[in-house]
Amino acid sequence: MKYLCLIYENEKNWETMPQSDAEAIMNEYFAFTEDIRKNGKYVAGEALQPTPTATTVRVRNGKISTTDGPFVETKEQLGGFYLIDAKDLNDAIQVAARIPSARLGSIEVRPVVDFSAEAAKREEAAGARA
């Protein structure tokens, strides 16, 4: 089952942190990513540019409206994510707890919706019509 691990932390931390600390955390991230790649739990993962680079898009009355910044201003910001393949929630919690930022910020673990049953149903319906 797939889980998305959303990494929330105060992005200001990274600006004020000594260079050597930031490097140590980055090394941990590389080691962690390598490890979950090896044990087959890694599906995808990316780090995000900080929130000043964010743009929020909405369509209202058919018109695109674009605003500067993230959808909500919060103390901790979404800084990156891992998409993992875990046995169950307990397994996913164990993986999430090893993300280095779990010690600095927090990780939101969200199960990914599995549409395969729905897809099978649609296929069958399409088959019946044909």
Place this chain on the structure above:
Amino acid sequence: MLGLLLDSRLVTRDSLLVTPDTIEQIFRTDSRRVLATLIRLLGDFDLAEEAVQEAFSAAVERWPQDGVPRNPRAWLVSTGRFKAIDSLRRRARFDASLRPLADQLGDGITQPDEIEEEGVPDDRLRLIFTCCHPALPPDAQVALTLREVCGLTTEEIARAFLAPAPTLAQRIVRAKAKIKAANIPYQVPARTDLPERLASVLQVIYLVFNEGYSASSGASLTRHDLSVEAIRLGRLLVELLPEPEAMGLLALMLLHESRRETRTSPEGELVLLDQQDRTRWNSELIGEGEALVERSMRSRQFGPFTLQAAIAAVHAEAASPDTTDWTEIVGLYDVLLRADPSPVVELNRAAAVAMRDGPAAGLRLIDDILARGELRDYQLAHAARAELCRRLGRAADSIESYQRALGLTRQEPQRRFIERRLRELGQP
């Protein structure tokens, strides 16, 4: 598939004695275990609950003719499972999305050893850990445990928690939906996660106990049942997983429960520990509690629940309030404070110091705690201060603190107790 059903349908010689009472008796003792196993086999709470109902309906039909099977629980599990798969297959004819599940469960049925219980952790233990999973909101953990593990109805839980039944029902439905959507596993946690996960189970049980214990008058009858349920859960947990803190919690509940009768007067008034008739304390519960405290202490892996139980045990051992070993109690509070620092524990320690060294020493500690502000709105802190001031003859300070406590209390007997004290101090 049929072979399995026939195997477990071995008839006993007492077949003529099967009455609705026999089946009801088996329902009472075994339905929760049957449910727990069916949840594991079917992977779905609602499907399993339906299956339990179906299995018992089948028993009502068949046992009076065929006799009670040698292993009724295994019969009920395999019948329930068969019925659930049958109904899933029927539904799958109209809903293709159910087909993979129906096939998967149907395949599994060729492995009867799954139903065997030897060597496998009791399914009720898995159920407890699933219902008390920290990924579920705490109030949902409580409701789900009482519903699924204890078998209370939603209406009973709602009545006991003085909450509307639809609210409770919704809480349970949402919790089940999250278990499914997030794939919360049905398993006893690994050794490494056990301390954290067990803590969450113990918290749920203690919450249920306190909900029943601190309540009084009015709806007291139904609420007392909550303490009984909590103790039953505690016993089950110790039986299935004899961890020191599980023993500590059970001991704590038993030692509190031993004093229940004496905590209120026949008129429903609150009776404090030093005024209680100790000859009426339940010595059987005390003995059982003390033995558990000792077992847990010997493990040297004990924690806050065991320490609180040890304190309750010291009280239980004293024949009268003045023969209480307050030095021992203060010492235990010191250890408890190191294990689990909290201002409430500090307050209790201060009350024990007042008994050991006199009210002035206790009052100094309580004033320090109150000055820090965390317990400013905690009714018992003001009541304790008022009591010590009263003993010191400082009537005005005592009245002031009792009035603060009165403004914060929400329990009727407690309110009446404080009002009585205020009258004794010459307040109208």
